[in-house]
Amino acid sequence: MTTEESILNKIQILITNHFETPQKAFEFFDTDSDGKLTKGEIVQLLKDAEISGFLRGIVSTKLIEGYDKNGDDLIDWEEFKAAIAKIKP
Structure with a gap:
């Protein structure tokens, strides 16, 4: 498993275990409700997905x-969906 696959799998586990849908996860991490994830909001998602602190900024x-x-x-909902679609079920 590549590092990218490992990270995407951790994100999938976070979404599956804590949110009803990927859209609910997106809305949760979109803390300013502008319909887009900033780098800081993505870093928080990665932190919650238990990606190591060293890797969060790079990832x-x-x-x-x-x-x-x-x-x-920024990552909007359509772009987020495209990233999630790469995750193997």
């Missing part, structure tokens, strides 16, 4: 780089 940057399709340096 949040890579998630934004990999899934931010409109170039605003």
Whole structure:
């Protein structure tokens, strides 16, 4: 399992165990309710998913780089769904 797969699996476990739906998870971590996850909000999601502190900053940057399709340096719901879709059930 690659590091990316491991991280996505931890995110999936967090979402499955603590939220009814991925959208509820997105809404929970979107603390300012603007419909987008900032790097700080993503770092909190990673912390709750038990991603090590050393990796959180790097991973949040890579998630934004990999899934931010409109170039605003944020992750909106559609981009979040695309990231979640990569997770193996």
